[in-house]
Amino acid sequence: MSPRYLKDVVTLQLDEERCSGCGMCTQVCVHGVFAVSKSIAHLVDRDACMECGACARNCPVEAVSVRSGVGCAYAVWKSWFRRKKEGGEVGSACS
């Protein structure tokens, strides 16, 4: 099994009512969070999510939502000391 981070913290949400079953989320997710069965996507491993936002960006019907960002302590630290803009997005520290 791939390494795991904290349980029950991620902001990932899937609205199964909206889902069209295209399977794009299963293609872009690097942690196998989604699986499509009976023409609908399901969250099969929500805690593996790293909130990269690939699924939400590539969902053509906007059925997926997540507060995306980088799981990087240095980036979080910098965002705490910067005046948070609207939405308070956390960027990367590597530049």
Place this chain on the structure above:
Amino acid sequence: MARVATDITLPDRLGGWGVRWGINRMHYTVAAGLYAVGQPGSQSPVLVSANYKLTFDQLRRELAGRDVWLLLLETFGINVWCAAGKGTFGTLELINRINRTGLPTLVAHRTLIVPQLGAPGIAAHEVKKATGFKVHYGPIRAEDLPEFLDRGMEVTPAMRRARFNLRDRLVLIPVEVVQAWKPTLIICLLIVVVCAFAVRDFRFFSLLPVGLPPTVLYLVALLAGSVVTPILLPWIPGRAFSLKGAQVGLLSAILAALVMGSTWKVADLVALLFVVPAITAYFALNFTGCTTFTSLSGVEKEMRIALPVIILAFVVGVVVWTVGLLT
């Protein structure tokens, strides 16, 4: 149009080694645009990537003997995944780059192979709408490209999964150590000031016997947090990085005390057990940004809990050590 060589030369290797150690790391770029590998024609596949030279070198090495187009986006020398998170490897840049390079007139097909790690920045359906090109998410790693191309652009489940094995972790460690120079400088200054205050003497040879042990211990803590913890990451119990680091720090402190602490005062030993795990936990926490599996929400939660504990342990340890020096 620039044609790309697929062999990696000594300067490429040296440059790649340099960026792993933080040398020229933020300026290691190639020009964005369209490149030809081999003799591509109107039916040849189009691979999209970033203009980070380390990425470019890994990519072209895997494409030896093939005829493909390479479309490099302007990510300002940042790798695909990080640039996608930031949005520079993004939908708009891809659409603009397709149009500016004249790609639609060079190829007859309408498929782009975009690395899967680029997906956080690219909305495939929007690219299709704006350019007619269908985004096909290819494998995560360049090393899987030959197999992917040979299979007729089929991605196996293994190619879709992020990996973080020992080798993946090892290549990231040098930059972590090099980038620790700021806290290192602060700690060394702190040691000098406290020691000078304690012995009331600023000369080097008066400070050396008092200042050397804490300096060595700091270096032990730094290495425990930014080298040992990342190497042993999957095998250290717990999920929080700071907790993993604190365990390694505590073990290192106990080992250090057994090796060099026979003549130390109780205050020194107490300080050691507080300060070393605190520093190790801090550097371990810093490694979250290097991994492939930590989330923003998770790191925020961990920091809210761990940072106050780390700071408290550090301050308690330093105060105990200072009091011990003065009495």
